[in-house]
Amino acid sequence: MGEMGSEEANKNWVLMVTAQCPTNIAVIKYWGKRDESLILPINDSISVTLDPQHLCTTTTAAVSPTFDTDKMWLNGKEISLAGGRFQSCLREIRSRANDVEDQEKGICIKKQDWDKLHVHIASFNNFPTAAGLASSAAGFACLVYSLSKLMNVKEEQGKLSAIARQGSGSACRSLFGGFVKWVMGNEADGSDSLAVQLASETHWDDLVIIIAVVSSREKETSSTTGMRDSVETSPLLLYRSKEVVPKRIVQMEEAIKTRDFASFAKLTCADSNQFHATCLDTTPPIFYMNDTSHRIISYMEKWNQFERTPQVAYTFDAGPNAVLIAPNRKAAALLLQRLLFYFPPPSDTELSSFVIGDKSILEDAGIGAMKDVEALATPSELKGNAPSQRFRGDVSYFICTRPGKGPVMLDDEDRALLHPKTGLPK
């Protein structure tokens, strides 16, 4: 390899690309595989891509003749690539690699060279991995996307999504911004089980999303194990996937198309609850929501009922965190007031670390300091009822965000996670 000069002379080059991929939150849920190794789902699902400014994975993929094995680092710590899911993604991308030429650096990689070359991959989440915020979705999307750019893969985004799917099912939906459908597909080889964009993030750009990161004492069941147990033991799951979800997919597509928040909210809440219902119908039962999650739902339902029309949608993935969606900034400000009223921070917390992301929602809510949180009035929908409890400390922090764009390349070399000379983590 290497057209310019001898192979020896060029052996020290490192070629790398850096990409950023968003995470996503399903509003019609994926739960249950019909094929464990290809990761083929038992129903379609629909998600909203979250703004990568607040929640994303950044991945640098590098290749060099000096690398003697494939290696990966996640948040600075080396992790094994031996797992079948990593191997599937690497194999599928490598098999589609093409010639790559970098005249400036004097690099020319032929299509057939990729089988002999090794890669280094470094990935970083701009949010706590432990918070249970679908880090694997953004992670595998970014792995596949960055490798595809590095290797000059010429597949369209949908085909890339089918590869990311083999890393983590929901990762396929992170290949697009805005509103995304993962079509379950029919083929045995999974080639038609991929993501399509329903609408870009600009289609419905007044939505505001607030994530409540809920403190938990319990160790959670992994979604891989959980959904396998559900498929094997829940009598309700198959009925859901065959009879309930297909209708909801049609209704949700229509709600998104027409920006019908009332319908969007009803479907989102009902489908989150039904997903958790099938978890509970599993043997042994799986509990992802805890008392705090339940309280958030009850308060949101009470507010929606009081206003006679949905002010907020809620959805929960495989963990206790709530993802709350408001139709616009005004509703979001009212939502944030309520959330801070019910779930104030412990007394030694800084407001700036308790509400993160898009802080302009805090301003809209009239909250500039911790004293404003303490002074919040009881929400109208509670008045006349028994004195309301405040559950201090039960939410660790809030992230304010919005629907966002899909994967992008980061051309600024300063943002690369690997050293341009050594190909090792900076």
Place this chain on the structure above:
Amino acid sequence: MGEMGSEEANKNWVLMVTAQCPTNIAVIKYWGKRDESLILPINDSISVTLDPQHLCTTTTAAVSPTFDTDKMWLNGKEISLAGGRFQSCLREIRSRANDVEDQEKGICIKKQDWDKLHVHIASFNNFPTAAGLASSAAGFACLVYSLSKLMNVKEEQGKLSAIARQGSGSACRSLFGGFVKWVMGNEADGSDSLAVQLASETHWDDLVIIIAVVSSREKETSSTTGMRDSVETSPLLLYRSKEVVPKRIVQMEEAIKTRDFASFAKLTCADSNQFHATCLDTTPPIFYMNDTSHRIISYMEKWNQFERTPQVAYTFDAGPNAVLIAPNRKAAALLLQRLLFYFPPPSDTELSSFVIGDKSILEDAGIGAMKDVEALATPSELKGNAPSQRFRGDVSYFICTRPGKGPVMLDDEDRALLHPKTGLPK
């Protein structure tokens, strides 16, 4: 009325009967009505009757020409009989009344007199009503049973159960001891929606039942409202009632007949979880179990899994309390050790008020004093795992009991709740 002497002379008599009825816990759940006013269910259900020695309602029903209106007292406090459910029971029993003669007291009531006579009813639960232990089941069963005795109603027990059903659905199952099936029936008038005994309490008499009364901060949705919401909004409930429950009824009858605890436990747990799953699938969702309930389930599942065969069955009604069923006294002692290990009482609690009912299980568990609770060893199934947490105070108290008998008359006048002369609460 009155054969002996003039009506005037006999106007001061009070005739009364006192009965005791058990409560019951469903192992295949009733959730959803096909007729709200007749209380006709959408599926069969099966229950175990609990020993009235530990959990029962005692009711005295009295009649006297001096009573000028129907009146009722519950736990010493007068309550209204105006509700449709009370009226249904009173009407159905009155319409079946017969001649009653008490020669000793010189009382003779003709069948047609009952329409003009008023009754006083006093009812008392030997367990806290607030604990959410199906007090309405025992209560309506006892109301109907005692009135039927007072009015010399000659219906068989099954027909009485169909009357009690109109007070509270699950009350019909409290007309029998042991193992009871509520047959949903087909008739529009509900005449064939009644309870039948599957086996008496002596058929499987080594079962031990421990109830964990769980502390809760939340106000619960009434089961009447909850099941109406579920029927109207849960897509999964109809499927459960039509496709899942009929098969489980057949399997549960077989498990009871053959005293197959493994099958009994699996069905009981799965059906409790599925009932709560349909609650979660309701709009707005209903949460009866809380974090403590979830922890109890997780610990029981872990134990069962560790032992490779079910040691305990769990079931939860419309509230956070756990009803735990062990196959025999040996397993019950091991169960009680585990429960007290995970959920020890606050430090100022007396053991005698923390474990009530059949205290001989405490002896079997080797626990004679609070120091023995504190000294309990970590259960084997937890060893090697992370250090176990103990959730002190999360269970208010435990009740040890067993399957029990059906309604009985209490002939001892000392146990009557109404004064024999005045017909007013003692």
